[in-house]
Amino acid sequence: MALLSIRNVFKSYFLHGKRIDVLRDVSLDINAGELISMIGASGAGKSTFLHVLGTLDAPAAGEVLFDGKSVFSMNDAEIAEFRNRTIGFVFQSHYLLPEFTALENVAMPALIQRKDRTPSYAYARELLERVGLGSRVDHRPGELSGGEAQRVALARALVLKPAVLLADEPTGNLDPTTGEGIHQLLRDVNRDLGITAVVVTHNETLARSMPRRLRLAGGQVSEA
Numbered sequence: 351m352a353l354l355s356i357r358n359v360f361k362s363y364f365l366h367g368k369r370i371d372v373l374r375d376v377s378l379d380i381n382a383g384e385l386i387s388m389i390g391a392s393g394a395g396k397s398t399f400l401h402v403l404g405t406l407d408a409p410a411a412g413e414v415l416f417d418g419k420s421v422f423s424m425n426d427a428e429i430a431e432f433r434n435r436t437i438g439f440v441f442q443s444h445y446l447l448p449e450f451t452a453l454e455n456v457a458m459p460a461l462i463q464r465k466d467r468t469p470s471y472a473y474a475r476e477l478l479e480r481v482g483l484g485s486r487v488d489h490r491p492g493e494l495s496g497g498e499a500q501r502v503a504l505a506r507a508l509v510l511k512p513a514v515l516l517a518d519e520p521t522g523n524l525d526p527t528t529g530e531g532i533h534q535l536l537r538d539v540n541r542d543l544g545i546t547a548v549v550v551t552h553n554e555t556l557a558r559s560m561p562r563r564l565r566l567a568g569g570q571v572s573e574a
């Protein structure tokens with residue numbers, strides 16, 4: 351059975367009396383352990399797709415299934431709990447908290463979730479080492495380069511050991527070499543931690559380096 355599926359999903363936005371149909375009857379199965387890139391023109395709906403897949407946004411029609419169970423049939427509190435437990439997010443901007451160190455930023459979701467300080471810090475430190483930032487744990491976001499800050503954001507997305515990692519243009523603000531480094535880390539995390547990952551990118555070369563490639567166009571997702 352697929353780990354994550356979306357079935358006949360529709361999503362539209364209404365703005366100033368106009369309707370924009372962004373996802374039109376999208377169905378897709380994602381198996382545990384897959385590493386997938388998604389490309390598509392600006393405005394094609396990639397972020398919308400990722401938000402629905404990640405349960406941040408409900409579809410207008412259709413279903414999102416995790417392990418065969420319909421996520422949006424749960425109530426809002428249950429969906430939020432499911433999301434925190436199951437899905438890690440990385441966005442184009444790192445959204446690190448400026449007044450906290452890299453270590454504190456990475457540990458934050460675990461501190462909030464588990465109210466258990468010591469193991470959280472140990473694992474946060476391990477993750478920072480994994481992303482090559484063992485020597486930057488005490489730096490605040492303003493004292494990190496863009497690529498380093500994005501690596502901290504990746505470590506933070508992993509701290510609750512999610513089954514799924516969703517990354518929305520994680521390299522969009524980075525130079526190509528630094529961007530390639532982030533993609534390499536995503537490949538490492540997928541391979542070593544067994545995390546299923548979907549990565550939206552504008553970079554065709556990086557997209558092609560992923561084992562499975564999707565394209566979003568005309569409200570539809572196809573294999574690319």
Ligand SMILES: Nc1ncnc2c1ncn2[C@@H]1O[C@H](COP(=O)(O)OP(=O)(O)OP(=O)(O)O)[C@@H](O)[C@H]1O
Nearest residue numbers: 363364365370372391392393394395396397398399
């Ligand atoms: N909250 C919203 N209200 C109204 N329209 C929206 C909203 N969010 C997105 N849209 C529209 O939906 C379409 C898809 O947006 P989305 O952000 O998913 O595209 P994208 O493929 O991620 O684009 P980009 O690559 O530029 O980030 C766009 O035309 C956008 O203008």
